[in-house]
Amino acid sequence: MQLEDHFGVLLRDTVNLSQFRLDTLDDRVSKIYSALRNDSELGTRVLGMSKQGSWAHRTIISPVGENEFDADFMLYLEDDAEWSPQDFLTNVKSALLRSPVYGKMTVNRKNRCVRVVYANSCHIDIVPAISRGGNEYVANFRDDQWEATNPEGFTRWMKEKDEITGGNLRRVIRLMKFLRDHRGSFTGTRSVILTTLLGEQIQAYRTFGDAGYYKNVPTSLVHIISDLDEHLWANPTKPVVMDPSGSGASFDHRWTQETYSYFRERVHAHAAEMRAAYDSTSKDDSVEKWQAQFGEGFKAPSTSESSTPFGEPKSTPASTSLSGRAG
DSSP states (O other), X not given: OOOHHHHHHHIIIIIBOOHHHHHHHHHHHHHHHHHHHTOTTTGGGEEEEEEEHHHHHTOOBOOSTTOOEEEEEEEEEOOOTTSXXXXXXXXXXXXXXXSTTGGGSEEXXXXXXXXXXXXXXXXXXXXXXXXXXXXXXXXXXXXXXXXXXXXXXXXXXHXXXXXXXXXXXXXXXXXXXXXXXXXXXXXXXXXXXXXXXXXXXXXXXXXXXXXXXXXXXXXXXXXXXXXXXXXXXXXXXXXXXXXXXXXXXXXXXXXXXXXXXXXXXXXXXXXXXXHHHHHOSOXXXXXXXXXXXXXXXXXXXXXXXXXXXXXXXXXXXXXXXXTTOOX
C-alpha cells in the first residue's frame, strides 16, 4: 500500500529539518556574510553569496541525535592574480577572526572552505569562489589549485528534475539520506553523489505512458529506487559520476570501488523491500514493511489531522548580490 499520509508524518516529524532550525540557519549565514562584507580588509572584495548543496536543493534533513547539521554557501570574491588559492581561504578565515563575534568562536580552515562551528548546534562552511574567463572556481588548499565548479547550475538542474516529479524528488532524496544517516544504510556515499544518481533517474518520458509515475512520495520513491537499481545493477564497476551542471568536474573520486559495491547492494535490497511494502494489499503488513525501512516514525497521522502536510520548509532566496552580480 502507498500510505501517503504515513509518509507525510515521517517527513514532517522525523526527516525534515525543522523550520526553526532553517530560520536560524538563514539568520546565521546572513550575519556571517555581513561580517565578511564589512571587514576592513576583505570587505571590498566581496561580490555576493549563494546557497549550495543540500541547503540550496531543499534536501537538508534533521541530524542524528545531538549531532550538528551543516550548510554551505559560496562566497564570491573579486579575483586577484596576486593571491593564490590558499591565500583566498586564509584571508577569509582571517577576516572572521578579526570579527568581535566570530573571533571568539571556533573557525577552522578546511581544504575547500572555512568552517564556523556553533557548539552543539550546526556548522556553516564558507566556500570562497572566483569568476575567471566566464567560469567559476573554488580553491583547493592542499593542492593550491583552482577547481572548476558550477553550484548554481547544479541547483538549476536539480530544480528542473524536481519539477518533473511535482516536488517529490527532493522528498525522495531526503528519505534516502535518512536511510543512510539514521538507519545506517550505504554509509560512505556522499550527498552530492546520491543526489546526482537519484536526479539522473528522473526522465520526463517516463510520464508519457504513465502520468502517475511520480504522482506522490511512495510512488516516486519506489519508481526512482527501482530505476536506480536497474542502472546500478548493469554497472558492477564504479561509474564516472559527472557534475550535471556541465562544469566538467566529476564526483566519483569521493567513492571507492568497495563503497560503490556496498551502495549498489543496498539499493538492490531497498528496491525489493520497498516494492514489497508498496504492493502489499494488507495495511498492517504494508506498515510493518515500511517501518522495517524507516522506523517507527512511519505512522498514521493523529485523528485531529484530516490531511497530513509534508511539512515543507519555506523557500528562501538562494543568493545575495552586490556590485551588480546577478543572483
